[in-house]
Amino acid sequence: MADPARARKLAVRIRQIVSAAIETQIKDPRLGMVTVTDARVTGDLREATVFYTVYGDETQIADSAAALASATGVLRSTVGRQTGIKFVPTLAFVADIVPDTARELEEALERARHADAELARAREGAQYAGDADPYRKPAEDDDEDDDDTVPSGTANDGAEDRAATRSVP
Template identity: 80%
Template sequence: MADPARARKLAVRIRQIVSAAIESQIKDPRLGMVTVTDARVTGDLREATVFYTVYGDATQVEESAKALASATGVLRSTVGKQTGIKFVPTLTFVADHVPDTARELDEALERVRHADAELARIREGATYAGEADPYRRPAEEGDEDEGTTEAGTADDRADAPAGSRSAS
């Protein structure tokens, strides 16, 4: 197991190398506007996962995935030359859906803001249907009869039949 700090540094270096190589070395016409967003290396430094996004529609994303899969060997050799490590990790490209998810969340939050504003507008002139404070208040100390409890007075319990007495 390698040092986690070393794995993080290698991941950052792989991200830089791959993004520069995609821009300058890969001339595949299927490759769209690809942005490398992140790279992660396993603890043993044997495998690297490179996350990327593609600007465009679903067909451009699919074509770019095929282009990256076919260019994996060239990119791996470039990583090996520029890092100088003994064993070059295998590269796996994964489409990053975080920007799409973030956009969808932003749109959902905007819809909620509009709904809240509409609800606040409706609520401005509203009044209560009943009392303003519908909750019961506890009785004041002077209002209760002395000698009564929740279960009733001692006389009430004595008059009740034997089977209906509650054990308190």
């Protein structure tokens, strides 16, 4: 198991080398506007996963994935030459879904802003259905010794009054 700091440094170096090699060495016409977003190396430094995004539609994404798969050997040998490590990690290319997720989140936030604006428009000029303060307030009696009775103005059948008089010890 290699040092995690060494794995991170190697991942950063692989990301730089692969992005530069895609720009300068790979001449595949299927390769679109590819941006290498991240690289991760396993703890034993044997495998590297390179994350990328492609600007374009689904066919350009699929074509770029095929071009990167066919150029894996060239890119791996370039990484080996430029890093100088004994065992060059195998490269696996994975399409990065972070931009898609960010776009979906932005759309969800926009829908929430729109719903808030509609609610604010509906709230304009509205009045409370009852009192401004809908919570009940305890009745303030002048008599402190009559605590067991039901406050005036509440509907009951008298059973509560009978129960209150019986439960007093």
